[in-house]
Amino acid sequence: MQQIDWANLSFGYVKTDYNVRCYWRDGAWGEIEVSSSETINIHIAATCLHYGQEAFEGQKAFRCPDGKIRIFRIEENAARLQATSRGIMMPEVPTELFVEMAKKAVALNERFVPPYESGAALYIRPLLIGTGAQVGVHPADEFMFMIFVTPVGPYFKGGFATNDYAIVRSYDRSAPLGTGCYKVGGNYAASLRANQVAHDAGYACEFYLDAKEKKYIDECGAANFFGIKDGTYVTPASTSILPSITNASMMQLAQDLGMKVERRPIPLEELSTFEEAGAVGTAAVISPIGKIVDLERGTEYVIARDGQPGPWSRKLYDTFRAIQYGTAPDRHGWVTIL
Numbered sequence: 001m002q003q004i005d006w007a008n009l010s011f012g013y014v015k016t017d018y019n020v021r022c023y024w025r026d027g028a029w030g031e032i033e034v035s036s037s038e039t040i041n042i043h044i045a046a047t048c049l050h051y052g053q054e055a056f057e058g059q060k061a062f063r064c065p066d067g068k069i070r071i072f073r074i075e076e077n078a079a080r081l082q083a084t085s086r087g088i089m090m091p092e093v094p095t096e097l098f099v100e101m102a103k104k105a106v107a108l109n110e111r112f113v114p115p116y117e118s119g120a121a122l123y124i125r126p127l128l129i130g131t132g133a134q135v136g137v138h139p140a141d142e143f144m145f146m147i148f149v150t151p152v153g154p155y156f157k158g159g160f161a162t163n164d165y166a167i168v169r170s171y172d173r174s175a176p177l178g179t180g181c182y183k184v185g186g187n188y189a190a191s192l193r194a195n196q197v198a199h200d201a202g203y204a205c206e207f208y209l210d211a212k213e214k215k216y217i218d219e220c221g222a223a224n225f226f227g228i229k230d231g232t233y234v235t236p237a238s239t240s241i242l243p244s245i246t247n248a249s250m251m252q253l254a255q256d257l258g259m260k261v262e263r264r265p266i267p268l269e270e271l272s273t274f275e276e277a278g279a280v281g282t283a284a285v286i287s288p289i290g291k292i293v294d295l296e297r298g299t300e301y302v303i304a305r306d307g308q309p310g311p312w313s314r315k316l317y318d319t320f321r322a323i324q325y326g327t328a329p330d331r332h333g334w335v336t337i338l
């Protein structure tokens with residue numbers, strides 16, 4: 001195998017040895033199959049291609065200082081995929097099957113789990129697609145669930161730092177009663193243009209307000225939002241945001257650290273009252289926010305006045321990472337040791 005420069009990997013695709021697959025036919029899941037192919041062969045009328053019957057998940061496995069490989073809260077990814085499946089009429093992948101396939105995909109590709117010191121990880125990508133043929137708009141009668149893995153580099157190459165976000169009012173990623181709460185590809189297609197606008201204007205990512213009134217905070221691109229003030233961790237309550245497993249974990253850790261936790265609508269004007277804020281998700285864990293700029297209106301909401309991540313964010317980040325790496329006690333039973 002060619003030598004991988006772990007510390008300089010990006011969040012891209014690197015070929016690994018195997019992926020695992022399972023097919024739903026005649027109303028039941030079949031046996032787990034191991035494949036070394038990077039391609040799938042599907043019907044030209046498959047519902048995933050035409051009608052967006054597609055969902056995915058994302059999680060990471062880490063090589064830890066004790067030499068073991070740990071996977072973070074993988075059962076929660078299974079539960080979220082089940083919720084997504086109910087939302088877009090796909091069969092649910094049972095938690096045991098999901099977890100078994102995830103462990104298998106990591107174990108079969110163990111040589112791609114980056115060394116601890118690199119800060120890199122093995123990204124786990126489960127995918128569920130409608131493969132049965134339909135021309136009318138109906139759910140498929142056959143589905144494929146697969147998991148592939150790929151090594152990804154450390155998110156913060158130059159250390160924990162802040163990023164600036166742009167509110168792009170001309171585009172929404174999801175509607176209040178739409179699919180924003182499900183991890184489906186369509187939400188990402190809907191976000192590509194706003195993301196481009198934000199990038200072109202020099203920002204790290206686009207920032208979403210609620211689609212109905214444009215009065216409340218929804219999400220930071222493909223990550224949840226939190227703000228901190230007076231020792232309180234505040235995160236939006238909204239029907240159009242994706243329930244982030246990282247955010248749910250942060251709410252627990254915030255409580256463990258003696259903070260108060262509030263989940264409620266956050267008016268846009270409240271942004272500048274936060275002492276700290278960040279985007280939370282599997283990719284970065286916490287990506288601290290410097291400022292948020294309302295592009296069309298020209299309003300700036302500055303959060304990190306010195307441009308530096310705040311103390312609570314750092315504490316939460318460090319605590320979270322220590323649990324993932326097995327260097328802090330796993331009080332809530334979040335990690336699976338391979």
Ligand SMILES: *Cc1c(COP(=O)(O)O)cnc(C)c1O
Nearest residue numbers: 222223224242244245246281282
């Ligand atoms: C995946 C995702 C997140 C982050 O969820 P995690 O479980 O923390 O990785 C947040 N928002 C959107 C839109 C997502 O797709």
